[in-house]
Amino acid sequence: MTNNSLGAPCLRTNSQRITARQLAFFTAFLLPVGKLLELPSLLTAYAGGDLLIAALLGLTIEFIPFCCLLFLCKRSKTAPIEALERRCGAPTARIFCGVYGLFLLSYAVLPLLDLEKFSHAAFSDTSPTFFIFAPFFVLCGFICTKGLSAYGRAADLLPVLFLLPILGLIGMSLSEADFTRLLPVMEKPLTVSLKAVWKTTAYFSCSGLLLPMMSAYQYRDGDEKKLLPAFGVGAALTLLFLATFFAVFGLTGEKEHYAVMKLAQYFPALKFVGRIDLLLVYTLSVWLFYYTALPIHLFTECFTRCFSIRKKWMIASISSVALLLFTLFCNKYNNAFHAFFAEAMPPVFLLFSVLLPIAFLLLFGRKRQGRYENNQKREETEVHREE
Numbered sequence: 001m002t003n004n005s006l007g008a009p010c011l012r013t014n015s016q017r018i019t020a021r022q023l024a025f026f027t028a029f030l031l032p033v034g035k036l037l038e039l040p041s042l043l044t045a046y047a048g049g050d051l052l053i054a055a056l057l058g059l060t061i062e063f064i065p066f067c068c069l070l071f072l073c074k075r076s077k078t079a080p081i082e083a084l085e086r087r088c089g090a091p092t093a094r095i096f097c098g099v100y101g102l103f104l105l106s107y108a109v110l111p112l113l114d115l116e117k118f119s120h121a122a123f124s125d126t127s128p129t130f131f132i133f134a135p136f137f138v139l140c141g142f143i144c145t146k147g148l149s150a151y152g153r154a155a156d157l158l159p160v161l162f163l164l165p166i167l168g169l170i171g172m173s174l175s176e177a178d179f180t181r182l183l184p185v186m187e188k189p190l191t192v193s194l195k196a197v198w199k200t201t202a203y204f205s206c207s208g209l210l211l212p213m214m215s216a217y218q219y220r221d222g223d224e225k226k227l228l229p230a231f232g233v234g235a236a237l238t239l240l241f242l243a244t245f246f247a248v249f250g251l252t253g254e255k256e257h258y259a260v261m262k263l264a265q266y267f268p269a270l271k272f273v274g275r276i277d278l279l280l281v282y283t284l285s286v287w288l289f290y291y292t293a294l295p296i297h298l299f300t301e302c303f304t305r306c307f308s309i310r311k312k313w314m315i316a317s318i319s320s321v322a323l324l325l326f327t328l329f330c331n332k333y334n335n336a337f338h339a340f341f342a343e344a345m346p347p348v349f350l351l352f353s354v355l356l357p358i359a360f361l362l363l364f365g366r367k368r369q370g371r372y373e374n375n376q377k378r379e380e381t382e383v384h385r386e387e
Helices: 020-035 039-076 080-088 090-123 135-144 149-155 158-176 190-199 207-216 224-255 277-306 312-343 346-364 372-386
Strands: none
Touching: 020 039, 020 149, 020 158, 020 207, 020 224, 020 277, 039 080, 039 190, 039 207, 039 224, 039 346, 080 090, 080 207, 080 346, 090 135, 090 207, 090 277, 090 312, 090 346, 135 277, 135 312, 149 207, 149 277, 158 224, 158 277, 207 277, 207 346, 277 312
């Protein structure tokens, strides 16, 4: 494994790359997973029948910084963090990784608390105990010891193992769906939708995950033709899911938490064959585990890079144990955390997930010149051979 100038293992080596195809699958099918649990009920509570308008605004907020990161990689021919290091030096990049790691920890809070409640509702027939969820942290610690390419390899399975359950659940719910509930469009002032997006900013900040994730990605000519439509596919699936959710539950949807588990519960055939829809829910749960572990994994990558720690398992173990204790003692305050993130944290999420990628493009989005060009061409040739 090669080393970078920060003294820690480089995030992008020959064995730890993410290809454009894998990043496209990741963007289209894994990032929407984080919007399947609490977001439908929250948007219904804040925007009512205009939840699709609010969701479209939120997805636009995600799309702009994604474009900035992609074109940064295209113009500078390097990953965002490496562009910062070459322009501002290793100490600046080290500090940036440390600060960004703290943001990723805060990003992990809501998905973690949501998944803990969801796992109890989905997998427990009797009164659940916390330790039913505890094995997640073992899995999370194991994932965090792997390179970012682990998500790339998992992404190759997403087209089938995500589309089959999500489209199956939507199809089973159509018998009870009344899409006229979404009419009239923009029944409320646009300010209502904007306020809904503001309060759910934590769920529309996936571009904050992509900045460190793209350290394992190397741009090749024409990649934007794969990645930009892939984001559109993920956005379309998210909007379809939200539309179906509101068509089934209407305004009562604000009380229907963990929407993915309840969407198909009124399918007529379930009276005779049982809750076969839960098989689809359990398949989606695999990707919910992966999505929830992602910010923790990226935190591990940032901190090992910040402190030049070669034994990644140490940071992975400490962070997993710390988050286990946090969830054990704080899961009872789930509503308080949601209220805090809705009221106090939107500026933080907008800073790291929107303003920072735009600033990176403006500051570092210049084509590299000189001796790096030959190295870049050599790297692209190696990636082409691997594919």
